[in-house]
Amino acid sequence: MMTNLPKLAFRNIFRNLRRSILSAVAIAVSAMSIVMLFGLLDGMEADMANNLKSYYTGQIRIQHADFEKYERYNPLHLGVDWQSIEPILATNSNVRAATPRINFPANMYLGDDTHGVMGVGVDFAREEAFIDFPSLVKEGRIPEQGKNEILMGFALARDMHLGLGDKVTLLSTTATRGSNAITFQIVGIAGFPVASLNANSIWAPIDRVQYFLRMEALTQNILVLLNDGANEKQVAIEIGNEIENKLGTTTDTRSWKELNKMYSLLRIAKTAYYFIAMFFFLLGSTVIINTTMMVIFERMREIGTLSALGMQGSELTRLFLLEGFFISVIGSFVGVLIGFIGTYYMGKVGLDFTDALSGIDMEISSILYPETSVVKAIIIWAYAVVISTLSTFIPSHHASKIQPVEALRYV
Numbered sequence: 001m002m003t004n005l006p007k008l009a010f011r012n013i014f015r016n017l018r019r020s021i022l023s024a025v026a027i028a029v030s031a032m033s034i035v036m037l038f039g040l041l042d043g044m045e046a047d048m049a050n051n052l053k054s055y056y057t058g059q060i061r062i063q064h065a066d067f068e069k070y071e072r073y074n075p076l077h078l079g080v081d082w083q084s085i086e087p088i089l090a091t092n093s094n095v096r097a098a099t100p101r102i103n104f105p106a107n108m109y110l111g112d113d114t115h116g117v118m119g120v121g122v123d124f125a126r127e128e129a130f131i132d133f134p135s136l137v138k139e140g141r142i143p144e145q146g147k148n149e150i151l152m153g154f155a156l157a158r159d160m161h162l163g164l165g166d167k168v169t170l171l172s173t174t175a176t177r178g179s180n181a182i183t184f185q186i187v188g189i190a191g192f193p194v195a196s197l198n199a200n201s202i203w204a205p206i207d208r209v210q211y212f213l214r215m216e217a218l219t220q221n222i223l224v225l226l227n228d229g230a231n232e233k234q235v236a237i238e239i240g241n242e243i244e245n246k247l248g249t250t251t252d253t254r255s256w257k258e259l260n261k262m263y264s265l266l267r268i269a270k271t272a273y274y275f276i277a278m279f280f281f282l283l284g285s286t287v288i289i290n291t292t293m294m295v296i297f298e299r300m301r302e303i304g305t306l307s308a309l310g311m312q313g314s315e316l317t318r319l320f321l322l323e324g325f326f327i328s329v330i331g332s333f334v335g336v337l338i339g340f341i342g343t344y345y346m347g348k349v350g351l352d353f354t355d356a357l358s359g360i361d362m363e364i365s366s367i368l369y370p371e372t373s374v375v376k377a378i379i380i381w382a383y384a385v386v387i388s389t390l391s392t393f394i395p396s397h398h399a400s401k402i403q404p405v406e407a408l409r410y411v
Contacts, residue, residue: 005315009322023327028335031384035339035377036346039370041270043347046371048263049256051194051363054130057256058099058223060236062243065250067220074105076175079218080251088242089222094230095239097129100219102209106172108160108202109181115160118201119170121209121219129225133190140164140188145205151188153198162186170202174214182212193365195354232257262363317393324392325385332384336377344372 013020053059062085064078082100089098102121107114124133124142133142133151143149150168157163164186171181184204192198210216226235232255240253257263347370354366 005319006322009319010326012319012323013326020327023324024331024334027328027331027384027388028338031332031335031380032339032342034380034384035336036343036370037273038376038380039339039343039347039372040351040368041273042373042376043368043370044364045263045267045270047193047365047368048363051365052256052260052263053225055192055194055197056363057221057259058130059226059232059256060224060239061252061254061256061259062222062224062239063220063252065252068252074173076102076104076173076213076215076218076220077177079175079215079220080222080249081217081247082219082222083217084247084249085222085243088246089224089239092235092239092242094226094235095224096227097126097225099123099126099130099223100206100221101223102206102213102215102220104172104209104213104220106170109169109171110160110162115156116200117156117170119172119209120201120203121206121213122203123206130223136190136192137188138191140186143187143203143205145207147205148182148184148208149187149205150184151190151203152186153201154189154191155195155198156200156202157186157189159199164189168202170212172213174212175216175218176214178214180212180214182208184208193367194363195366260363321389321392325389328385328388332381332388335384336381340372340374340377343370346370347372 062080064075064080067075067078070078079102086098089095100123102119104119104121106117106119108117124145127133137151138154140151143151152162162168167183167185169181169183171179174180184202190198190203192201206219210218224239226232236253236255236258240251243249243251243253350367350369352367353364
């Protein structure tokens with residue numbers, strides 16, 4: 001009898017096809033939702049990591065040791081010497097690229113109107129390893145070193161009714177704690193992936209920003225990219241120690257994961273969603289439990305007959321477990337397949353969150369591309385099958401306790 005249990009169980013799921021489909025659909029919807037949710041979370045994590053390393057901190061950020069302590073005062077005088085640190089980075093085998101940057105708040109004057117902006121001074125040639133500026137420029141060109149030229153986010157240009165060739169005057173606090181103004185000409189309009197960069201950022205040659213802010217040869221940040229496989233935290237410690245030993249300067253040198261709390265929160269959220277996924281499957285499995293209980297009461301005579309013919313209680317338990325298993329395999333496979341295909345498609349066309357993220361200062365792109373993972377899809381499928389199959393244990397165990405004489409009384 002035991003050798004025929006799989007065949008018997010598979011045949012039984014077609015005896016009431018409507019209920020079997022209902023159970024399979026519940027598992028399929030759960031599996032599909034989890035695959036898509038994890039694909040979106042993976043896409044968000046990868047997107048945030050890429051944006052943080054490209055536009056904000058690099059893989060390692062080097063700053064003056066006291067800069068963060070007084071950051072709210074815009075302490076530009078607390079800079080680091082790029083010309084002295086660059087040779088140290090060049091000799092480090094783990095370093096792939098490095099670039100100096102200066103971030104500064106400024107007021108932009110247009111006649112009688114003013115508008116707050118965030119300026120970024122960069123070496124556009126060195127930025128090639130970090131930001132693909134040519135692909136971001138929607139109109140015009142990239143500013144040239146030594147010239148009072150800027151690249152402006154398209155949303156800022158649109159809101160201020162500015163275009164190529166227009167001139168704007170910036171006023172900001174200098175490193176000597178005075179005030180200074182400079183006039184730049186807009187030579188490029190850029191479309192950045194992060195909404196906040198489009199809405200309030202201007203990018204200028206770093207040599208002109210240093211002149212404007214009276215920083216001489218100092219820079220506010222040095223961003224570093226590493227070779228594949230390098231331990232970011234360990235390399236950051238090594239670079240910080242080497243700078244202190246060779247230059248006698250104490251710096252704040254940390255990896256990007258140590259600097260960004262939002263990224264850490266996103267990873268914590270992903271862990272929380274793993275637990276939510278478990279409960280989501282359990283919720284879907286209640287349909288199987290309910291369906292199996294109904295099937296048991298409808299098949300009381302059959303259970304009594306099988307018991308009278310010598311089928312043991314443990315075999316009855318296995319029979320209903322196998323029925324639940326087959327339904328779970330089919331339902332979870334269909335759900336994971338649909339979820340995987342849907343996530344793959346969305347990963348190609350992208351999900352536009354421009355309106356949802358407007359006005360939110362977050363390092364996530366306006367258009368997100370969910371990521372597919374065959375390994376995760378297989379894990380979700382296996383997880384759904386296990387949870388759903390185990391959910392039939394309670395009604396299956398109940399069936400094994402039914403006495404033959406009692407079961408045969410049912411008509």
